[in-house]
Amino acid sequence: MDKIIILDFGSQYTQLIARKIRELGVYAEIVPFNRYFDKTDVKGIILSGSPSSIYDNDAPLPSREIFEIGLPILGICYGMQVIAKFFSGKIAPSKKREYGPAIIRLKKKNELIDEEIDGSVVWMSHGDRLEELPEGFESVAYTDNSPFAVVQNTKRRIWAVQFHPEVHHSKKGKQILARFVFDICGAEANWNMENFLETQINQIRETVKNKRVIGAVSGGVDSSVVAVLMNKAIGENFIGVFVNNGLLRKNEAQYVLESFKKLGVNIRYVDASELFLERLKGVIDPEKKRKIIGHTFIDVFREIAEEYDDVEFLAQGTLYPDVIESVSVKGPSATIKSHHNVGGLPKDLNFKLIEPLRELFKDEVRRLGKKLGLDDEFINRHPFPGPGLAIRVIGEITQERLNVLREADAIVIEEIKKASVYNDVWQAFAVLLPISTVGVMGDKRTYENVVALRVVESVDGMTADWSRLPYELLGRISNRVINEVEGVNRVVYDISSKPPSTIEWE
Template sequence: MPQQILILDFGSQYTQLIARRIRELNVYCEIHPFTHAPALTEDIRGVVLSGSPCSVRDPESPNPDLSAYLGRVPVLGVCYGAQLLAHQSGGDVLPATIREYGRAHLTHINQHHPLLRGLTPGSQVWMSHGDTIKTLPEGFLTIAGTPDVQVAAYEIEGQPTFGIQFHPEVTHSTEGKLLMHNFVVDICGCDQDWTPEHFVDSMVASLQHTIGPDDQVILGLSGGVDSSVAALLLHRAIGPRLHGIFVDNGLLRKDEYEGVLEAYKVLGLNVRGVDASQEFYTALAGLTDPEQKRKAIGRTFIEVFDREAHKVDGARWLAQGTIYPDVIESVSVKGPAVTIKSHHNVGGLPEKMNLKVVEPLRALFKDEVREVGDALGLPHNILHRHPFPGPGLAIRILGDITPERVHILQKADAIFIDGLREYDLYDQVWQAGVMLLPIHSVGVMGDERTYEQVVALRAVTSVDGMTADWAHLPYEFLAHISNKIINQVRGINRVVYDISSKPPATIEWE
């Protein structure tokens, strides 16, 4: 196991950001709910206690026994974590007289302290708490403050334990990365060797050790980043014993089936394409409810994948492109593991086929997956491809799914996506696509009246897809795309642009 920082999660909205900041320092870290705190091992070099929406004064708030860590490895309490350490040792944590939320400035800094070394007087930090530490316990020393917060940071005498009542992980804390470096690298002594190249070497060795010498592995490929990077890692480890299955459900983008298969062939992957589009169209016939569409697609995929997988002799493993946010979101800080993203995995196939599951990317965030893919030589067009929904164009066609409506949408979508690339806008957008609406509108083409279909263009900017803003694309570009779609796609006579953000809207329409 690599050196790591353990993050105990008390339910803060910022917990994943703490992990991201530590990973950016090329140091491995893991998030665990406080209810499932792991035992201290040699690879754990330090512990971070996250924030929380709770108050330490509430009898039902998180209050774990931290004695396994305190004094044995460096510990950093962030916001609630800092208040918890003070509260457990007899300090006074009380409601703040003035709600401490938003930007603040450190006016009193012990710049010689190892945690705060290099921070400048007046350094901006981000506060987000309703309680505050009024009185520190005996043996606790203040090392930073603000005009409104006397104890913005403290240390415990005689042990490497620290607390801060601000959030260094958010960008509003302008020197937060320096503070995290001081803790993770200087105080915890981590080597900063968690790099894409290091991950590739260690994961390939792990896969070779885990997968038997004659075992065959099956992987459902989608053409997306996660499954493609997982495939390259497995291919490097076991070569042609990896069997990729790429199912054409008839709901892919224009020419995507052939293009993805060709890309995988160039990469030397052992991939079999399966054209099952007619089976999916049959399963979707007459369905208009989005959830019914998703379930029909899921059932049909399992049937097709199961049938094709049984053609592989000696299959022992099912590989999946699960990434770290999927793992985090499947565990609740309030109790045992709960499944949040069942759609990410291939239904009940592991149990149905009696296969063991291998997930080579389950330790990585999305940006790290791309970095690993780059190190493995994954082509740019796959590496930086926009996210595409598992059900494909079925949830971008509102109403009935027919081959004719899919064909219309594929042509319009291709014009939009190709246009984004032509205008150098593709990489500025997180996700884009065209929605085919279940309405007709009156139009005029030449001297003739038309009554044809309407499409909506959708493009958003985002960091992780959890929230998103509509992309402010140039009017000239939108005019060009609208004109091109109406002129070249028979059956469409009106184009609109979706300017809804998430929330309240979602990125997809269904």
């Protein structure tokens, strides 16, 4: 099977490169910038972006051997700087840093950029830029702020771009990657979700052998897909556990248990809500919330595992956006926030982790779910964070505040579905703010809670924009929440995008 290797220098967008290439039907594998990789069936190498500067004392750099093995190479953003450094080009801080859209202009016809791509929007994100070409390289495209936006050395089979073709905002970025993968590297489109499924099942069986795996099941699409996948791979050796942490949505526990019963997957139910809420009492800092929740989940799983003699593994529905926002795994990426099942796990974890979805995005997980036979209701559920309502109750968590949020959130989802827009948006939910405002109800003064409504549109969760819902729908939601949820007298709408904001408030 043909594959493209992506050397990861820590960019938040590295996995997007792999995702775009996999969408083209070619297998893409991410490896750390400084790690050996098997060259079997490799057709090309891509050097990712990075939060680092090439001038940093500890700037990540690959082995020079990368440029000597004769495979086509594409450098992206920081990857361009790496190429320039190895071949004695000049990199300098740009007089005008470039973050956002730019127009690519064709300077010379080449294999990577053609007339169809000329004049299209590309997405820039850099402070340094190439100022002087290395010997043997030529500029073939530019932008107003980057004279060397695309460079090439056809003799060495090296190309580099200053922008990020992998992000959604580069309008013809996927086409650029396709030209590199197919026209330059000569790869064949011989990878698909069936290959991924078969590979994961084989890997799970090889890893687990005759041991048992305990699985964290929440009812969301990620953990549901993992549960069905594990059940398919190892059958009764998978112990699915649904933990009620007291931070679930309205009627969530009943829905989850009934749904898995229909799927034929045995799920063990554990009500640990009192334990979670006791440990979260008085905690306000969101990072502490996440870590407490992660540690408490592990404590619960450890206790259950002690009832069995041969549980060695913990299966989780971790996705790649969770990983790259939490910790650097394959490259030196920046931490944005810890996820309870990634950065929130204790260092003395006694389980070996199995995370078969770790390098997939939500839309890919949904496609995998279809292959596993999950129905549309499961597959199309909006993402729900592992820490649950703990990170949607801003500030202190109490049973009273959780109840207010549950009722408000149920109304939001009900109205979004009634308006037939549920499947058109990425995520819709309510957030309970840690403030009270003055209102008037029945000619009397009130001083009650504020609920924020968050509805976003996204392709993969890496970037998102707020949804322009009809005013009539917003009005119905606000009216119902204020009138039906005791303790709320104001509803506001969050109109911030990601970045600079995140989708969740904490």
